[in-house]
Amino acid sequence: xxxxxxxxxxxxxxxxxxxxxxxxxxxxxxxxxxxxxxxxxxxxxxxxxxxxxxxxxxxxxxxxxxxxxxxxxxxxxxxxxxxxxxxxxxxxxxxxxxxxxxxxxxxxxxxxxxxxxxxxxxxxxxxxxxxxxxxxxxxxxxxxxxxxxxxxxxxxx
Amino acid sequence: xxxxxxxxxxxxxxxxxxxxxxxxxxxxxxxxxxxxxxxxxxxxxxxxxxxxxxxxxxxxxxxxxxxxxxxxxxxxxxxxxxxxxxxxxxxxxxxxxxxxxxxxxxxxxxxxxxxxxxxxxxxxxxxxxxxxxxxxxxxxxxxxxxxxxxxxxxxxxxxxxxxxxxxxxxxxxxxxxxxxxxxxxxxxxxxxxxxxxxxxxxxxxxxxxxxxxxxxxxxxxxxxxxxxxxxxxxxxxxxxxxxxxxxxxxxxxxxxxxxxxxxxxxxxxxxxxxxxxxxxxxxxxxxxxxxxxxxxxxxxxxxxxxxxxxxxxxxxxxxxxxxxxxxxxxxxxxxxxxxxxxxxxxxxxxxxxxxxxxxxxxxxxxxxxxxxxxxxxxxxxxxxxxxxxxxxxxxxxxxxxxxxxxxxxxxxxxxxxxxxxxxxxxxxxxxxxxxxxxxxxxxxxxxxxxxxxxxxxxxxxxxxxxxxxxxxxxxxxxxxxxxxxxxxxxxxxxxxxxxxxxx
Numbered sequence: 127x128x129x130x131x132x133x134x135x136x137x138x139x140x141x142x143x144x145x146x147x148x149x150x151x152x153x154x155x156x157x158x159x160x161x162x163x164x165x166x167x168x169x170x171x172x173x174x175x176x177x178x179x180x181x182x183x184x185x186x187x188x189x190x191x192x193x194x195x196x197x198x199x200x201x202x203x204x205x206x207x208x209x210x211x212x213x214x215x216x217x218x219x220x221x222x223x224x225x226x227x228x229x230x231x232x233x234x235x236x237x238x239x240x241x242x243x244x245x246x247x248x249x250x251x252x253x254x255x256x257x258x259x260x261x262x263x264x265x266x267x268x269x270x271x272x273x274x275x276x277x278x279x280x281x282x283x
Numbered sequence: 284x285x286x287x288x289x290x291x292x293x294x295x296x297x298x299x300x301x302x303x304x305x306x307x308x309x310x311x312x313x314x315x316x317x318x319x320x321x322x323x324x325x326x327x328x329x330x331x332x333x334x335x336x337x338x339x340x341x342x343x344x345x346x347x348x349x350x351x352x353x354x355x356x357x358x359x360x361x362x363x364x365x366x367x368x369x370x371x372x373x374x375x376x377x378x379x380x381x382x383x384x385x386x387x388x389x390x391x392x393x394x395x396x397x398x399x400x401x402x403x404x405x406x407x408x409x410x411x412x413x414x415x416x417x418x419x420x421x422x423x424x425x426x427x428x429x430x431x432x433x434x435x436x437x438x439x440x441x442x443x444x445x446x447x448x449x450x451x452x453x454x455x456x457x458x459x460x461x462x463x464x465x466x467x468x469x470x471x472x473x474x475x476x477x478x479x480x481x482x483x484x485x486x487x488x489x490x491x492x493x494x495x496x497x498x499x500x501x502x503x504x505x506x507x508x509x510x511x512x513x514x515x516x517x518x519x520x521x522x523x524x525x526x527x528x529x530x531x532x533x534x535x536x537x538x539x540x541x542x543x544x545x546x547x548x549x550x551x552x553x554x555x556x557x558x559x560x561x562x563x564x565x566x567x568x569x570x571x572x573x574x575x576x577x578x579x580x581x582x583x584x585x586x587x588x589x590x591x592x593x594x595x596x597x598x599x600x601x602x603x604x605x606x607x608x609x610x611x612x613x614x615x616x617x618x619x620x621x622x623x624x625x626x627x628x629x630x631x632x633x634x635x636x637x638x639x640x641x642x643x644x645x646x647x648x649x650x651x652x653x654x655x656x657x658x659x660x661x662x663x664x665x666x667x668x669x670x671x672x673x674x675x676x677x678x679x680x681x682x683x684x685x686x687x688x689x690x691x692x693x694x695x696x697x698x699x700x701x702x703x704x705x706x707x708x709x710x711x712x713x714x715x716x717x718x719x720x721x722x723x724x725x726x727x728x729x730x731x732x733x734x735x736x737x738x739x740x741x742x743x744x745x746x747x748x749x750x751x752x753x754x755x756x757x758x759x760x761x762x763x764x765x766x767x768x769x770x771x772x773x774x775x776x777x778x779x780x781x782x783x784x785x786x
Contacts, residue, residue: 142713143452150455157462160477170743172735174469174476181462188455195451205712211507212708215500215680216701222684223697235681242677246507249673261678265685275689 143196150189158182214245230280231270236262287413294640297342298648303641306343307649310336310350311357312656318358319664320675322506324371325555325595326718328355329615330498331679333491334686341623342638346645348619349599352612353405353646356555356595357653360397360588361664365390373555373591376563380576380583387579391523394661396581397588398654399525400537404593405650407541408548412600412643415549419604420629428736429747433757435730438607440761441552442722443768448714450768456710460720463488464727483695490618492687492696493724496703497710497717498611499683503676504708523658525581533585536566544590548597552764554610558594559587596646602627603639606729611718614725621725 157178167173218241225234239258243249266279297303313335317328332351336344356373363374364381377397384393426434443453466477467487478484525533543565544558566586567576576583599616601607606628608614617627625635632639657664687700707717741747748754 145709146452146455146713146715150459153459153462157477160479164474164476165472168743169738169745170741172731172738174472174474177731177734178462178465178477181458181465184458185455185462188451188458192451192455207709207712208504208507211504212705214507215504215704218677218680219500219684219697219701219704222681222688223694226684226688226697227694235685238681238684239677242680243673245504246673246676248671253674254677257674257677261681265681269685269689275685276692277688 138197140196140202142202143192147189147192147196150185150192152189154182154185154189157185210247211245214242218242218245226277228282230278230282231266232262232279233281234277235265286417290636290640291413291644293636294642294644297637297641298346298644303343303346303645304648306339306347307350307645308652308656310347311354311649311653314351314354314356315358315361315653315657315660315664316354316667317679318355319361319667320358320670321362321366321368321668321672323355323502323679324359324369325352325355325373326371326611326615327498327502328358329612330494331683331686333494333615333619334690336619337622337690341620341625341635342641344619344623345616345638345642346649348616349642349646350649350652352616353401353592353595353649353653356592357398357401357657358664360401361394361657361661362668364393364397364584365665366668371556373559373595374587376559376587377584379563380578380580383577383579384581384584389579389581391661392525392529392581393584395523395658396525396529396533396585398657400533400540400585400589401592402650402654403537404541404544404589404591405596405646408545408593408596409643409647411545411549411597412603416600416604416632416639416643419600420632423605423629426753427751428733428740429751429754430757432730432733432737433748433751433754433761434605434607435726435733437757437761437764438551438601438609439719439723439726440764441550442610442719444552444764448716450765452713452715453719454765456715456717456720457723460723461727461730463493463720464724465731483693488724489687489690489696489699490622490724491690492699493703494615494618494721495683495687496700496705497707497721499679500700500704501707501711501717503679503683504704505711506672507676509672523661529581532580532582536562536569536582536586537589539565539569540586540590541593544593545597547590548594549600551601551607551609553594554598554612555591555595556610559591562586562590592650599642599646603631603642604629606631608722608725611721614718614722617725618721 161175161178164175165173166175166179218238221241222234222238225237236258239261240254243254269275270277270279313332314328317323317331318325329348329351336347339347359369359371359374360377363369363377364385367378367382369375369378381393384390439457443450443457466484468475468485475485540562543562547553547558547561563583563586566582567573570576570582598609598613601609602613602617606626608617620627625631683700684697687696690696710717737747748758
């Protein structure tokens, strides 16, 4: 893993500070635009736009300072992200959101488990299938049968 | 004095009803079950299990959540001792001597000492709550809007003290948290605010998808990428019960650590983590044989475990009396209370005495239960530790989804869960802890309300926060904290305290 201060190449800034600075700056500007139409009011009579705009200014300032510091505080690289888990988790949860209203508990849960486990490089296919079956059965029994939440067990036809 | 006994009677009568005993037990058990999984500490566990409690009456829900809290904390210590992998910062120091004890074949006594120490620390903190809660909430009722505003600012700033990494980033996280809390329809006007035309955002960003995304999903993500190199201490746990010599060694330290933990738990920004570090350091300093520390000293396990439980329980005090959560865990508790329709603060004690005292008494009962359920079950927890991560990661993911969905039957909130999960993941990679964000998110509405009221009262004069003496003191402390952490020498001490203990 590449730690702070031992970055190969010609990086002259702290990637962590740059990313975070850009995020804050972006959100600050976005928020400012979104709250621009709201009445600002006055200090004595704060309107709904008062605090958001104040906060957006703060976000922009802190974001900018972060960016500025990124070039003075010493170089580092952001810790490597792992794309595979992100993909697995996003796809898994997205499938859940898509399936839960129509496909019933068993299919939804099994699908989420299978897709989610794709995110882990240690996954073994046969194991995941077994796990999906067990978790689906468990969720159906616990949440639908025992706790009675409003998700049907099987797809509705 | 009579009042205290009267209140205790109310508390006991609430806490020992069969339902509440059950929820306390269930919370402690499920909390331990999830908390024992490597890498999952109390914050993650509570975030994940929050929805479980929402269908319950407020008192039972909080009793169960508190059970989940100390259950997961105990589960975390188990992992720390057996796998040398702290679930949360508060058990980092437990690893040092706990794991060494385990390697010497004394895992059993280490676990038992951790449990018994926690019980003792919890009892002391509970006593403290009984004594100081009433006077503190009395004082809090005297606070006006300006004082409250400044107190909230202080609470937010203090949470930065304990966050890892740069103060600037932590301040950024706070502002981000308040910013996120302003999304949605405002109370005063019916105007949707910064919703970008998304109808589902009119009620604001949901607390549960935010908390669960930031703490649970991001944690799953972080652990998924890691190679599995866990080595559970194999072989026998050794006999469970500590020897007479162990008891002799730990006794004075346990008493000191309980007091220290309770005190540190009271402070803004305090809580379990700082208590455990402070207790370990103190015991090492006071010990006649400091060289034993780090090589499996039983005192080195007892002290931090006692202190972190004392600190954990004492940190309920600011939440229940002032309405200010002092760390991420308490922010989750505050969020749960608000969802239950209870605004944390001085009114809890007067308006809901049965909730307040019931919760306090249930902590006592829960701590006893924890020892009773855990010591016999340790072998089960050990076998659970051998389950590879690839199996429980997708399972936890499903639990998160179901939990979020069942709250409002909203698929939009599941999408929020993904967004905040990814956000939490990258923020961690950038060196930003999500704790201050969630704290600020919970306190955001309160901050705005009090700012508004204070400014109305002062006719728009911002100086009111400085001319009001109590408010000025709070702000001065907040400023002093920022300056203190920024001073290079003290910065180093803080970093050592937060990270150095591992090496």
